[in-house]
Amino acid sequence: xxxxxxxxxxxxxxxxxxxxxxxxxxxxxxxxxxxxxxxxxxxxxxxxxxxxxxxxxxxxxxxxxxxxxxxxxxxxxxxxxxxxxxxxxxxxxxxxxxxxxxxxxxxxxxxxxxxxxxxxxxxxxxx
Amino acid sequence: xxxxxxxxxxxxxxxxxxxxxxxxxxxxxxxxxxxxxxxxxxxxxxxxxxxxxxxxxxxxxxxxxxxxxxxxxxxxxxxxxxxxxxxxxxxxxxxxxxxxxxxxxxxxxxxxxxxxxxxxxxxxxxx
DNA sequence: ACTTGACCTTCCCGTGACTGGAACCCCTAT
DNA sequence: ATAGGGGTTCCAGTCACGGGAAGGTCAAGT
Numbered sequence: 001x002x003x004x005x006x007x008x009x010x011x012x013x014x015x016x017x018x019x020x021x022x023x024x025x026x027x028x029x030x031x032x033x034x035x036x037x038x039x040x041x042x043x044x045x046x047x048x049x050x051x052x053x054x055x056x057x058x059x060x061x062x063x064x065x066x067x068x069x070x071x072x073x074x075x076x077x078x079x080x081x082x083x084x085x086x087x088x089x090x091x092x093x094x095x096x097x098x099x100x101x102x103x104x105x106x107x108x109x110x111x112x113x114x115x116x117x118x119x120x121x122x123x124x125x126x127x
Numbered sequence: 128x129x130x131x132x133x134x135x136x137x138x139x140x141x142x143x144x145x146x147x148x149x150x151x152x153x154x155x156x157x158x159x160x161x162x163x164x165x166x167x168x169x170x171x172x173x174x175x176x177x178x179x180x181x182x183x184x185x186x187x188x189x190x191x192x193x194x195x196x197x198x199x200x201x202x203x204x205x206x207x208x209x210x211x212x213x214x215x216x217x218x219x220x221x222x223x224x225x226x227x228x229x230x231x232x233x234x235x236x237x238x239x240x241x242x243x244x245x246x247x248x249x250x251x252x253x254x
Numbered sequence: 255a256c257t258t259g260a261c262c263t264t265c266c267c268g269t270g271a272c273t274g275g276a277a278c279c280c281c282t283a284t
Numbered sequence: 285a286t287a288g289g290g291g292t293t294c295c296a297g298t299c300a301c302g303g304g305a306a307g308g309t310c311a312a313g314t
Contacts (some may be wrong), residue, residue, distance in 0.1 A: 004290065033280060035291055041294090044253070051252045059271065069249045078269060079248045080240035089230050093215045094224045097217050100183045104214050113207035121206045122196050125178045126171070131261065141262090146301060159311060164264060186300070 001039040010046045025049060025063060057086055064100060128165045137173045144173060151178060152190060184213055 007014045015034045020026050021036070026045050028036040038046075048069060061082055068074040068082075103124075110120040134141045147153050148163070153172050156162040165173075175196060179189045190207055195201040195209075229250070237247040 002291075010175045016164045016271085017271060018292090023271095033291080036278080048252050052226075053271090055193050055231055055252075056224070064176055065219075065249070065252065068145070068246075069253065072244060074244050074246070075242045076244060076248070077242065077305095078245035080235060080238045083231060083238070085237050087228065087235060088229065088264085090224050094221060094228065097221045097224070097244070099216050101214065101221065104182055104210060104217065108207060108210050108214060110209045111203055111210070113204040114200045115204065116193050117199060117201050117203060119195075119201070119203035119206045121210050122202070125177050125182075125192065126196065129262075140302080142302060143300080145263095150300095160262080161264095162309080180300090 001043070003036050003038070006043055006046060009043055010050050012046055012050050012062060020046065020049060023059065025059075025066065055086075056090060057082075110125045128170070130163050130165070131172055132151075133165045133173060136170055137177050139177050147173065147176060150186065152186075152193065170251055182213075183217060188213060 003017055005013045005019060006012075010017075017026070018036075021028060023062075024091075026038075026049075028038045028040050031037045045066065048066060049062050052060075052065055057065065064082060065079065068079050096100050107121040107124045112118070130144055132139045133139075133144060137144075139147075145151070148155060153165075153169050153176075155165045155169050158164045168242065172193065175193060177190075177191055178187055180186075191209060192206065195206050198208070234248040234251045237251075
């Protein structure tokens with residue numbers, strides 16, 4: 001299977017797939033014409049990666065998860081730890097963004113937003 | 128005032144201040160020894176930038192906000208528009224992260240996390 | 255006068271996870 | 285023969301800095 005079809009089937013841009021090969025996450029075979037030749041197992045891996053990335057896991061997390069996925073004697077505890085750590089990170093980001101939102105929406109609602117120069121947003125940013 | 132003191136007073140790393148000069152956000156004067164010489168107005172600008180960045184505004188937003196801040200004939204509507212757009216962006220990010228959190232926490236709580244290989248997290252990522 | 259150490263300078267590379275684009279090769283259909 | 289729609293590699297750029305090297309400067313202590 002050529003990269004275009006894999007891209008369609010996984011929803012990953014071809015560029016991304018090549019990048020994943022570059023950094024060793026997938027290793028498709030090569031045809032005589034130097035085209036990449038993907039097997040079903042490669043497609044599954046890429047779909048897995050797409051899902052993991054979609055949940056915000058870093059590439060290195062993805063690499064670890066992929067290794068565990070392929071290790072039939074893995075301990076689910078190892079997987080869970082990675083996921084839990086990531087969950088904590090996500091929650092931290094949410095908290096940070098919510099704090100920004102709170103401040104920002106206060107400022108926005110305090111601002112008339114008309115032609116006049118008086119602006120509580122700028123005051124807030126300055127002070 | 129030298130960069131170190133400015134760094135302390137604004138909470139911005141010296142590296143960041145130099146970077147802001149590089150991209151034209153501040154233009155401190157220079158002493159004879161080639162040291163940067165910051166005036167109070169530079170410090171205020173940098174504090175403004177620190178606050179804006181702390182609210183997640185991009186550098187380009189910051190540049191625009193700074194320009195408006197210094198323009199006494201600005202329309203507060205222009206400021207408000209930038210802030211509102213940014214608020215929308217933040218809310219989008221929050222929504223995305225909350226979706227991740229929901230899926231991820233479902234997977235994490237479905238996973239025993241012990242020595243056994245059976246793992247709903249990996250199943251979730253695969254399927 | 256000399257040295258130490260803290261400060262400052264510029265410059266260049268690295269980050270994460272790609273994306274865009276150039277320049278070129280390959281395959282199929284007309 | 286040509287046109288198009290694949291594919292290939294490689295290089296540069298993104299964003300907002302951070303790390304670290306190599307060196308200049310300043311104030312204090314010996």
